[in-house]
Amino acid sequence: MTKTNELIEDLVRDLRPVRRHALAGLLARALVPGMALSACLILFGHGLRPDLGAAVFVPAFWVKSAYPLLLGLIGLGALLAVARPGGRPLGSVLKVTIVYALLAALALLQMRDASSSEESHRLVMGISAWFCPLIILATGIPPMAATFWFLRKGAPTAPILAGTVAGFSAGALGAWIYSWGCIENGLPFVALWYSLGIVLCTALGGLMGRFWLRW
Amino acid sequence: MQDVTESELKVLMLLSLDGDEAAYRCLLDVLRDLLERYYGRRLGRSDRSEVDDLVQETLLALHQRRITYDRDRPFTAWFFTIARHKLVDHHRRTGGRGHVGLEAVDEMPDGYREDAVSAQMDIQRLLAGLPAWQAEAIRQVRLDGRSITEAALHAGRSESMVKVGIHRGIKALAARLRGDHDKDE
Numbered sequence: 001m002t003k004t005n006e007l008i009e010d011l012v013r014d015l016r017p018v019r020r021h022a023l024a025g026l027l028a029r030a031l032v033p034g035m036a037l038s039a040c041l042i043l044f045g046h047g048l049r050p051d052l053g054a055a056v057f058v059p060a061f062w063v064k065s066a067y068p069l070l071l072g073l074i075g076l077g078a079l080l081a082v083a084r085p086g087g088r089p090l091g092s093v094l095k096v097t098i099v100y101a102l103l104a105a106l107a108l109l110q111m112r113d114a115s116s117s118e119e120s121h122r123l124v125m126g127i128s129a130w131f132c133p134l135i136i137l138a139t140g141i142p143p144m145a146a147t148f149w150f151l152r153k154g155a156p157t158a159p160i161l162a163g164t165v166a167g168f169s170a171g172a173l174g175a176w177i178y179s180w181g182c183i184e185n186g187l188p189f190v191a192l193w194y195s196l197g198i199v200l201c202t203a204l205g206g207l208m209g210r211f212w213l214r215w
Numbered sequence: 216m217q218d219v220t221e222s223e224l225k226v227l228m229l230l231s232l233d234g235d236e237a238a239y240r241c242l243l244d245v246l247r248d249l250l251e252r253y254y255g256r257r258l259g260r261s262d263r264s265e266v267d268d269l270v271q272e273t274l275l276a277l278h279q280r281r282i283t284y285d286r287d288r289p290f291t292a293w294f295f296t297i298a299r300h301k302l303v304d305h306h307r308r309t310g311g312r313g314h315v316g317l318e319a320v321d322e323m324p325d326g327y328r329e330d331a332v333s334a335q336m337d338i339q340r341l342l343a344g345l346p347a348w349q350a351e352a353i354r355q356v357r358l359d360g361r362s363i364t365e366a367a368l369h370a371g372r373s374e375s376m377v378k379v380g381i382h383r384g385i386k387a388l389a390a391r392l393r394g395d396h397d398k399d400e
């Protein structure tokens with residue numbers, strides 16, 4: 001009884017105002033260093049794609065960049081939902097499906113227009129198929145540290161779900177950063193190997209959530 | 216205790232989020248009682264110290280994670296989701312000992328389900344006990360987020376009068392809740 005009284009007094013003394021959009025602010029504050037670190041990793045460890053000047057005129061380059069960025073933004077919205085007690089980001093699943101379906105449709109169009117079987121093969125496998133998911137996993141780690149730091153300050157009541165969302169968002173944002181260094185222009189490549197990288201991050205996040213998001 | 220409604224708790228929470236210590240102390244006191252009954256009923260009265268631990272953990276969680284409260288949603292739904300989470304965690308740690316059954320975990324305390332409470336989100340009733348201009352000042356500044364200056368202009372009073380009005384209104388409000396609360400014991 002008296003211990004509870006003391007606790008209440010301690011909490012009252014420690015009271016600081018909380019602004020209306022404080023949760024989104026906290027997420028932003030977590031992401032800035034995470035994204036910056038990931039960008040440094042690509043800039044200095046890998047390098048921007050050498051033909052970036054020409055690539056910005058290729059529509060496929062922008063589709064390749066927009067796909068993970070959209071997934072990342074959907075993920076961040078879902079992250080704000082799962083950070084609250086009882087939060088279930090149901091709408092996000094539908095949004096992700098729509099974005100993926102759009103990419104798949106564009107990828108099929110690109111395949112249809114391919115002039116030779118070598119070109120089709122290049123569109124699907126590129127020259128770095130095995131490397132792409134791994135580097136996306138690597139660029140996803142710093143944002144993942146950010147999303148987990150954020151969730152640990154939040155109140156997620158479903159740890160595995162929350163970790164999965166955190167891993168997905170981080171993987172998508174990492175893939176977006178990598179899209180500035182990646183030399184591929186094939187959308188089937190993106191639909192397969194970028195997605196695989198994001199899935200790896202998602203699975204890792206779910207696993208970590210199980211252990212690190214209990215409170 | 217049914218005197219303490221969603222709307223009253225929500226006002227106290229909103230004031231607390233703005234940094235009002237008196238409102239926060241009052242909120243924590245009321246919640247402590249709600250929690251003692253919530254956990255007491257689910258763990259059995261014999262586990263007095265376990266109930267106390269859970270109450271303290273939950274109040275601490277409210278404090279540390281209050282950033283996750285959405286001002287536009289019902290307070291009690293948010294709060295009892297945390298309380299329930301702590302109870303589930305307690306059962307997990309103790310290996311389900313003293314399991315009252317999951318239906319007991321699932322059930323929100325009487326009248327605090329989101330649908331039940333949304334209907335009675337009646338802040339007017341809570342503020343009705345105050346002098347009209349004080350209630351209006353609290354409503355404008357603390358609930359609608361307007362500035363003291365705007366509220367003063369609207370009320371045709373000086374800014375310092377508005378501040379004093381808000382302060383007195385909150386004290387009266389806290390005292391009233393406190394009174395209701397003690398009678399219930």
